[in-house]
Amino acid sequence: MGNSCCFVCACVDQASIGVIEKWGRFQRLAEPGFHLLNPCAGQWVAGILSTRIQSLDVKIETKTKDNVFVHLVCCIQYRVVKQNADDAFYELQNPREQIQAYVFDVVRALVPRMTLDEVFEQKGEVAKSVLEELEKVMKEYGYSIEHMLMVDIIPDASVRKAMNEINAAQRLQLANVYKGEAEKVLQVKRAEADAEAKYLGGVGVARQRQAITDGLRENILNFSGKVEGTSSKEVMDLIMVTQYFDTIKDLGNSSKNTTVFIPHGPGHIRDISDQIRSGLMEASSAKLNVD
Structure with a gap:
């Protein structure tokens, strides 16, 4: 009686990694390419994981230190580490939900210690803190966190309106200060011009009276010299x-x-x-x- 062998062909796409099991137990990782599996020996492809960078958008609602409710939109870029693809396959059933939960936990622990203005000014620090925490946790499960971006910070509509009104009031106050300074300079220049005009007018009147006096004196002398007995x-x-x-x-x-x-x-x-x-x-x- 002769022995017979049966093989099954498996192909793993580029930028992917295959998980090979034997009798339900992890055996090895399959690199991209063509593979022969022996189902009679219990070998089969349990699953294929993509090693491409994936993106996850997370929207978080939290409260700041000054009691302002705000929505933060975060973008997490992550990928499966080839060498630890078995951990990524077996340890986490839903990695996206797990990443989202960690982001919620870190952001809601950090943002309430900051005011709204500080959140806007230090959003890079918030993203960095979330990235460090995610890297430390997700590394154990075979995932690498590539980037963490704080895409948007959205306060409540009434808060945004109040912030715009405050900004407009500050700009109006500054404009009034500049306008007052300009009016002050204008009034000073007008006073200087008026004083100069009065001074020159006084000089002109004095010269006019001096000329009249000199003319009268000259007329009197001439008339007295020409007409005898006057x-x-x-x-x-x-x-x-x-x-x-x-x-x-x-x-x-x-x-x-x-x-x-x-x-x-x-x-x-x-x-x-x-x-x-x-x-x-x-x-x-x-x-x-x-x-």
Whole structure:
């Protein structure tokens, strides 16, 4: 009676690893390629694991230190370690649920010790802590955690609205500060310009009066020298009368003036002349006292 042998062909795809059992017990790992199995000896392919990097998105709801509920979206990239594929096959029935549970545990232990602003600022530290914990735990089960990304941080809608209002208020406050500084500079410049204008106006009035005084003096001297028998007082009265009539003429020619009542007569002219002469004499006396 002759012996007979029966073989079964098995093919393992690239980026995969096969688990070979013999009579229900793990025998070896099958690399990608063609394999011959002897079912009569109890050999068969128990399963095939992919060694590609896989991605798992986890959404976690937790509370921060300042009592703000927030949703964290994490992305975990993991893969099966070829050398430990038997542990990955036999130890964990559902690795995705196991990874998700560890992520929940680490995040909910870390985030409640941080404020919302700190969560935004230190999300890389949170991801690093989760990555270290997952690597330590999942390594025993034949899995390698490649990357841990904190994809998004989503506070409650009312919290986001409040944060935007706070930011807008701060920017408005800063804008008001800059606006106040600009108005302050503008007012200072206006005051400086007004002071400079008044100063220059005073200088102009002083020069005008000086020119008038010099002109009157020159006219008096010329008139007294050319017309014999006239005194300075008579010449001054004549000049004052001439200026008085010139003033009345200017008032009449101006289209913007309405009715103006001016005391007019020889007596009033003499009074005006006496008042001006008294003012000049008082000014001259005051100058002599100062000297």
